[in-house]
Amino acid sequence: MSKLDLYRVFCMVAKRKSFSKAAQDLYMTQPAVSQSIMQLENELDTRLFTRTPKGVTLTNQGSLLFEYANSAINLINVGEEKILEFKNLTTGELKIGVGDTISRYFLLPYLEAFHNQYPNIKFKIVNGTTLEICSIIKSGEVDIGICNLPLYDPALETRPCIEIQDIFVCGEKFKSTLTGQVSLEQVVSLPLIFLESKSNSRKYVEDYMLSQGIKMSPDFELGSHDLLLEFARINLGVACVTKQFSQEYLDQGLLYEVQLQKEIPMRSIGVCFLNSVSLSPASTKFVEIIDTKLSEK
The missing domain is CATH 1.10.10.10 (Winged helix-like DNA-binding domain superfamily/Winged helix DNA-binding domain)
Incomplete structure (x- = not known):
């Protein structure tokens, strides 16, 4: 014994x-x-x-x-x-790294569904950019991250959840200038409003434009998606935003989508976590809830 x-x-x-x-x-x-x-x-x-x-x-x-x-x-x-x-998920904590915009426009319904099923599990939500979230996943500060993809990090596994479309939007001042199908060259000739350079979303669009031989220099660099929409609404320039997260402004006629001759390729939002460590029971169940709800749509 x-x-x-x-x-x-x-x-x-x-x-x-x-x-x-x-x-x-x-x-x-x-x-x-x-x-x-x-x-x-x-x-x-x-x-x-x-x-x-x-x-x-x-x-x-x-x-x-x-x-x-x-x-x-x-x-x-x-x-x-x-x-x-x-x-058995009757106690514990689920730690998630996510940006403010993805929290507001994507994550909330899944948090609600998980909490309704497992009310005794506590949440810890850590905000940050995609690169910051990758860092805290690897440090063990959070279990999973909800990030802008693509993401190239051999230490992390990613699972795409939804596709999103990057577009340019403008207010009344620039609407007449940007009628019909517009080239990227025409767009970059106007004042540009972009997320800050460390944003994964910004990097994706910037890399695409460079692949088309177009180099840009934003007039405004902001820290949140909501600010992009507001700056464009008051006619400070043309903003690069995520269409799925800007629908309210577009539907209400506060902003107008610029019709590009060639759309920016779609990308994804997804879940990421360490590929060398098994997910906790709470994290596993949370990812399952996301998958289930997405399959129902």
Whole structure:
């Protein structure tokens, strides 16, 4: 028997004050229990029990050992229970890295669905750019990230969720200038409003434009998608935005989509996580909920 097993037998005998009763509770034979206690006493070189006609009582040394061993066994049992609760999603924490825009326009319905099914799981949401999220995934600060793809990092696995379209939008001031089908050269001749350079979305569009032989120099570089929409609405320039996250402005006529002669290729938003580490039960279930809800659409 392992040392831990010996201590489990020892604690049960101490509680039941009987080898035979302890054997019944442990589903062991009485000789096996006696042998276990003898082995522990030999290893510790001390007597733990005094035999009496009515059973056994702890010696002074046995009482001291029981105080610590019983606490340790109880803590181990609690730990095992917590593991089961964690696996059954009755407790725990789900840590997600995500940007503000993706949180608002993509993530919220899935958080709601997960919370309705597993109300005892706590959320920790860490905001950041895609590159920042990749860093905190690798540091273990979050379990999964919801990021702008494509993403090239051999340490991470990615699962695309939805396709999104990058477009240019403008307000009333530039609407007449950008009628009909417009070339990228025409667009970059106007004041440009883009996300900051460290944004993965910005990098994707910029790389595409460079592949078309077009180099751009934005007049405004902003930290949020909502600001892009507002700057374009007040006619400060032409903004590069995500169509799916700008639909409210377009539907209300606050902004107008620039019709490009050649659309920017679509890209994706997806889940990313370390490819060398298994997802936690909560993370696994959350990804399953995303997949299920997307398949229903």
